[in-house]
Amino acid sequence: MSQSTAHAPTTTDPAAEVFADQASFTAAVAQVQEAEIAYRLEQPLMPDSAFDALKDRVIATKAAHPGWDDEGVSTQVASGAPVGGEVRHSSPMLSLAKATTAEEVRTFLAGLSADGQDGQEPGPLVVEVKLDGCAISAVYQDGVLVQAAQRGDGTSGDPVTEQLLRGQGVAGLPARLTTPSGAGWSGEVRGELFMSDADFEVANEMRVAAGRPAFANPRNATSGTLRNLNRTYEVPLSFAAYDISGDGIPEQENATYSERLDAAEALGFATGRQLLPEELRAPREGAEQVLGAIETIEALRPTLGFPIDGAVLKADSLATRRRLGQRTGSPRWALAYKYAPDTAVTTLREIEISVGRTGRLGFRAVLDPVSVGGTTITHVTMHNAPWITERDLRVGDEVWVYRAGDVIPRVTSANLAARPADAEAWVAPTHCPQCGEELDTTSLLWRCHTPSCSIAGALDYWASPDALDIDGIGDAVCVALAESGLATSVADLYDLTLEQWAALPLGVTKTGAARTLGELNAAKVVEGLEASKAQPLNRVITGLGIRMTGRSVGRWLASRFGSMDALRAASVEELAAINKLGTIKAQHIADGLARLSEVIDRLAAHGLTMTVPDDGADKPLAGKTYVVSGAVPGYTRTTIAERIEALGGTASSSVSAKTTALVTAESDTAKARKAAQLGIPVIDPATFAATLA
C-alpha cells in the first residue's frame, strides 16, 4: 500500500465474495468509510490487507446488486476516495494490478505473450521489490529538486517538497544532483518513499516522545510523517526510484527499463533493484525464472531490513510497454505479486513478566492468535516497562502487530478507537514477581538482583565482599557470563580456563570494537577464585544465596553444624531451632540446599571449604556475646563477626541482658544508651581489635 491520504486504491479482486444480504453489505460500507476516516486520523482500524479485502467485497457486491446503495464506495467518490492535491502530475501516476497465486502470475505472463502483435514476444521481465511506503513524484530543474508531490488520486497530489528537504533530507533522493550527469539535469523521477525497519523504530520513539500515539507500521509512519507539517522532530526517510523521464533518459523504441534505471543511478538516485542482491537484479525470462525470483525475494524478506509487501513484475522492453498500454488506472505490462500482510490487529490479553538469567525483567504480550507475515502469533516480546507505559498499551486493547524484517513480531500501538471503556492503564511492577524484592529500575532494562532469581544475580552475590569476596567479578562480568552461557551456576566459575576468562565478551567499545575481559583481568579473576577456596564455610553457605539467608545465618549455620555435610543432613526442625530462625526460613534453607545439591558437590570437588576447622586452640571468647556497632580497625563488618566466632564467642546485632560488651566509639546511639541502661560495658573498637589480635 502506498497511498498517503487513504488506503491504497489497488485494482480490485474480481473473485471477491459477494455479501449474501443487504444488511451485511450496508454494515461493510459503513466499516469501509469509518476505516478511511480513521486512517486519515493516523489511527487505522484495520490492516490495509483487511481493508482491501473488505472493499473488494463491497465492489463485487455492488456489481452483483447495482440497486444496493454503496454510498459511492465502489466508485471511490465516498469519504474514503483517494483525494487529489495542488500538484498536477505530468502524466497519471498509475497503480498496479495484483496477484496472490502462482497461477495468476502464469496467466499474466501468458497474457503478455498473447497480446504480442505480429508474433512479437514481450521479452524479459524485471522482478523488483514492492516497497511498502508512499508513492511520490519529484521534479528537478537544472539538477535541483524543485517540487515533490504525493500520488494523491493519480492525477494530482499534495506537495511534499518542504517535508523532503528538511533535516537530513531523504536517502536516495538528493536535494541537488552532484554526479557528472546529474549537474544541470532536468526531469522527473518517481518512486517509493519508505522507512527502513530501523528508521521506523526511531520514528516511533520520536513520535511517542512528542506525545503522539505510535504508528502501526513503517508505511503508516511514512505517510503520517509526510502529513505532519508541524512536526518538531526529524525522521530518517529513504527513496527508491521505479520510473524516470527527462534529459538523456533512454526512450527510443529498443530501449529498456533497465537502461533507464542505469541512467537514474548515474544521476544519483537510489533504485529498487539496488536493494536486492546482485544476482536478482538481472531481468528474467519465462514463468519459472519469474516465479523463482518472486520466491527468492519472499525468502529474503525477513532479512531485508525494510518493508515490502510484494514483488513487482514489469516488462523490461519499452516497446512492449507501449504496445500493451494500460487499462483504467494500471498498466497491462506490470503485475504486483502480494506477500502475506506484515501487519495485523488482535487483542492484548495479558502482559506476562518473567525474570531472565541476567535478572533482567522480560515483558511479553499474550495475544489472541493472529496471522502475520504467514505465521500465527500468540506471544510477542515487548521492549521494556517504560516502553509499554509510554505507548499506553492496556490489557483488553486491540493492538497492531507488525512483523518487522528481523522476523521478531512486535506490538507497535493500540487502536484507541476500539478501546473498551473499562480498560485499565497497565501498572508497571515495582517489585520482582518471583521474589518480591524491590526492582532495580535505574536503567531502561529493569532487573532483580536477588541471587536466587537469576544466574547473574547468583554469580554477583557469590563474588560479593559479604560472601566469597572475589576481585574482578563485578556486575558486568556476571551479566556477560550469564548471557554467553559460560556460567549457569557458581560452580562453573571454577571450571573456566584462563583463556575462557580472557575471551569473555563484554560488549563493544565506543568505536564499535568488540571488548573482552582481557588477559590481565582474567589473571586477577583466576587468582581471586583460587584465594576464595580458603574462605571459611560460613561464606560458602552465605554465597549460595539461598532465599532468606544472609551473612549472619551463614555464620550461625556454619558454627552450629561445623560442616556442609552435617548442615545438609539437618532436619527442618533442627534448622528452625537455631537462634529462633523459625520454620519458614528453615524450610527455605532445606529447599535451597536440596536444589543446589549438585552445585555444592562440585564446589567441594573444586576445593572450596566445606568444614569449620577445629584448630584445637582454646576458645577465649567461649560463652561471650559481643555487639559491634561501627567500624573496628582492620576488620569489615563480616570479618569482625567471623573473628569473634572463630574465638568461640557470639556476634550479635542487638544489645540485651545477655550481651557481654558493646564495641563502639559512639556514646549517643540507641545501642549505647541501651547498654548504659542495662549496665553493659562499652569497649573502644581499637582496644577490642588489640584484644582480638
Ligand code: IVH
Ligand atoms: S511501479 C506504473 N514499482 O505500489 C506502475 N510500484 O500499486 C507504477 N510500489 O503506487 C508503480 N514498489 O507506490 C512500482 N517497485 C515498484 C513499487 C511500486 C512499490 C507501489 C507504488 C504504487 C503501488 C502500486
